Amino acid sequence: AQSVTQLGSHVSVSEGALVLLRCNYSSSVPPYLFWYVQYPNQGLQLLLKYTSAATLVKGINGFEAEFKKSETSFHLTKPSAHMSDAAEYFCAVSVGGGADGLTFGKGTHLIIQP
Amino acid sequence: ETGVTQTPRHLVMGMTNKKSLKCEQHLGHNAMYWYKQSAKKPLELMFVYNFKEQTENNSVPSRFSPECPNSSHLFLHLHTLQPEDSALYLCASSQEGTSGYEQYFGPGTRLTVT
Numbered sequence: 001a002q003s004v005t006q007l008g009s010h011v012s013v014s015e016g017a018l019v020l021l022r023c024n025y026s027s028s029v030p031p032y033l034f035w036y037v038q039y040p041n042q043g044l045q046l047l048l049k050y051t052s053a054a055t056l057v058k059g060i061n062g063f064e065a066e067f068k069k070s071e072t073s074f075h076l077t078k079p080s081a082h083m084s085d086a087a088e089y090f091c092a093v094s095v096g097g098g099a100d101g102l103t104f105g106k107g108t109h110l111i112i113q114p
Numbered sequence: 115e116t117g118v119t120q121t122p123r124h125l126v127m128g129m130t131n132k133k134s135l136k137c138e139q140h141l142g143h144n145a146m147y148w149y150k151q152s153a154k155k156p157l158e159l160m161f162v163y164n165f166k167e168q169t170e171n172n173s174v175p176s177r178f179s180p181e182c183p184n185s186s187h188l189f190l191h192l193h194t195l196q197p198e199d200s201a202l203y204l205c206a207s208s209q210e211g212t213s214g215y216e217q218y219f220g221p222g223t224r225l226t227v228t
Contacts, residue, residue: 034216043118043204043219090157094215101147101159101170102217 002027002093006105014113019063019078021108023091026072033074034092034102035065044090050074061085086112116140118220120205126226127195135190135223137205145210146188147217148180151202163188164210195227 007022025031032051036044048059055067065076074091088109092102118139127133139146148160162170163182177199179191188205202224206217 032215036219041221041224043120043221044206046216046218049216100215101149101162101172102157103159104157106156 002031002095002103004091004093004103004105006089006091006108008108009106010109010111012111012113013081015083016080019076019081019085019110021076021089021091021110023065023074023076023105024072025074025091025093027093027095029095032094033065033067034094035059035063035074035076036090036092037061038088038090038107040087047076047089081110081112083112083114086110118205118207118218120203120220120223122223123221124224124226126228127192128228129195129197131195132191132193134192135203135205135225137188137190137220139186139188139205139207139218139220141207141209141218143207143209143218144185145208145215146182146185147206147208148188148190149204149206151204151222153201157204161190192225195225197227200225200227 003026005024034049035047038044047063048057050057050067058064063078088107090107091105094100121136146163150158159172160174161180166182181189202222204222205220208215208217
């Protein structure tokens, strides 16, 4: 079975600073990996995904993530934080092979300090 | 309507009531999902439907009963719920056969059981 660990339930950064949200996964087969964002009172929006192509994945809103198999990691970064980035971020894994449900991490609440 | 819609957005029900949550996807997808999002817990996959057939039931209590009449609609029928069932219920859809199987989420139904 696969699992996801997100380090840090809350991360606080200053506006304009680097954003780094950590995600480690466990999977016995090559995984598909996703980052989703959730704003208050809304559903989840896909930021980016890794599907065994390029290991550096670029997503929406200036976010990117790098798949590192040796470290079983898929950390999310953004060079310069904006106030509008404040939200809950979820890392998720799927082992594919059909319409599988996603296994999510517990989420990281990103706080942007002015 | 575009994307994935859910109705109602908010629902308050007593433990003896019967109610239904509705989800509709306008993306032409063939797989649909129900997730439960409780405070301080990871998103939990409840049910998966693939081409209208239920392919996964994640040990969900029988007081939750899903129905998928066609590939665009998904219902979650609720009866004799418990207060601990209060949560945000999210519906998602995906297209099997596409790379990565990313899921698209609706805004959710905020359920409060009194």
